[in-house]
Amino acid sequence: MVDGPADGADTDTDTGAGTGTGAGTGTGTGTGTRERTPTRVTLRSDLRASTVDGLIALIVTGAVFALLYARIRSRASSTATVMPFMADDPGGFWMYFLSQAFGWSALLWAWGTVVLGLLLSGARPAWLRIPAPRLERLHRTTSLNTIALIVAHALFFAAELINHDTDSWYGSTWTAFVESFVPGGYASGTGRIAIPVGQAALYLAIPLGLLFYVRHRIGARAWRVMHRFVIVVYVLSVWHTLLYGTNVWYDGWFRTSVWLLQLPIAALFLARLLRPARRSQRLAAPGAHPGSKAGWSLRLTGRLLAAGTLAVLLAVLITGRDGGRAEPPADTSSTHNHD
């Protein structure tokens, strides 16, 4: 568990259930009484609190890298089938495999932070004994680390592009920057869609995650409304992975597992919509709904979409049809691009 120095009694919450007030840390007076000075959770205090979680993420990334590298060397990895030139020279492409490893830890951390967020904003299960402030802090630190992991994933991809570019250093750096970070800059194969989808996830994650730290300026309500859309970041991340990850390129148990990992999220999301922690977010009968008709329709649509997603995931589980490619592409010999 991560313990930040400035937020020991933090009640400032991003759950939709909190007050958005900030809280206090005790300061000893030497007389046995403790004064409580209000402090606000800041980006700096949360960054400090993120260290342990960040170290664990790095260890996980290292382990995934070792596994991916070993699988490339033995040609067991499907990346080796999609891009055989990488398996011919694994050492020359280590940054690519490290980028893949950061991609997986980013996805795992995104999964964790979404689960925590949904546990906080929906009705919390009785068996979950961890106090809400701790869950909230963990939710914030895992969110910050998710953003860092995505950035590392994209940076190592860009570094790999530079590494294999024969242009001048500034020419290759510029090309790598455009291909990795500018929507539409990557102009070949599935990457034309998959890369902008990943970029959209990153560029949405930054404001939707970090606006929390300026909610006193924009208003707690405005922040809460915007933060709700963070689920879109997660959906884009999963879409990007299933579309472009060469380790989940083909049909098979690993790709199916990535789908199945989404079952708890879909179930929690549906539960959160059906039984939100905030009374005002409950769906009353059309006539009894306190807000506008459009708001009521939006809430109903959200619930139907969540139920539909759950049904699709169950269908993947039952049929085993995970949308993977059945055959290796005819020509896999060219560049870093894969179609």
Ligand code: HEM
């Ligand atoms: C600027 C944004 C991004 C760029 C440029 C980018 C780039 C790439 C590329 C080129 C691949 C293919 C690697 C392969 O051969 O498998 C890939 C795969 C992947 N990406 Fe991203 N990505 C971005 C955002 C994201 C985000 C937001 C996530 C998740 C939170 C993510 C997670 C993954 C995962 C899990 C894979 C599969 C790796 C594998 O198959 O081993 N990426 N990404």
